[in-house]
Amino acid sequence: MTQQSSAQRSMLAHRISYFLKLSGPSYVVDTACSSSLYAIENAYRAIRIGEIDAAIVGGANLCLHPSVTLQFARLGSECLYYKKSKDARRIYAQVLHAKTNCDGYKPQGITFPSGAAQVALLNEFYEECDVDRYSLSYVEAHGTGTLVGDPEEGNAIDATLTKKRKTPLLIGSIKSNIGHSEPASGICAITKCIIAMESGFLPPNDHFNTPRKEIKRAP
Secondary structure (H helix, E strand, O other), rough: OOHHHHHHHHHHHHHHHHHOOOOOOOOOOOOOOOHHHHHHHHHHHHHOOOOOOOOEEEEOOOOOOOOHHHHHHOOOEEEEEEEEEOOOOOOOOOOOOOOOOOOOOOOOOOOOOOHHHEEEEHHHHHHHOOOOOEEEEEEEEOOOOOOHHHHHHHHHHHHHOOOOOOOOOOOOOOOHHHHHHHHHHOOOOEEEEEEHHHHHHOOOOOOOOOOOOOOOOOO
């Protein structure tokens, strides 16, 4: 293996497949902090259409210089193993559906989240998977703690998941516990939810005392 190929990010998945003697699709997904969730959706769809029998989805983040951002100056990595439930030796959780979208051009810039796109995605998701959105007991949010992102996400959740609820909808984010692991954050969030289902305990949002005034509150 050449020095160039060993340094290329596109080769990382192939090197792992080679080492584990795996066959089938093998590629790197990079969509910033949604990377691992995009990878999960790809694995879900590939299993559903019969392209593969199982998939290893991993998320990793390595920041080698703190000037990029102090919050990302830690290594975070995690893997999940997906396969059809009929073939699984043990099942910790079941993926009922997976869906992604892109909010496209926004006058505020590429880093500004689109609340309208999030509302559209959530509406389409629950229409397709035929799950009662008002029966949810908990939502694991992206929740980066930013002045711009949290109101867009919080208001989108409120607009799509709370209108007909009779009880409060619990919302949390693992980023308050371990920080923002960027491309690995989606897998970390799923792991948190699986542990919560196993233990019956949801970790509290550390250092959270008062909701942002920009986020709509229940009357």
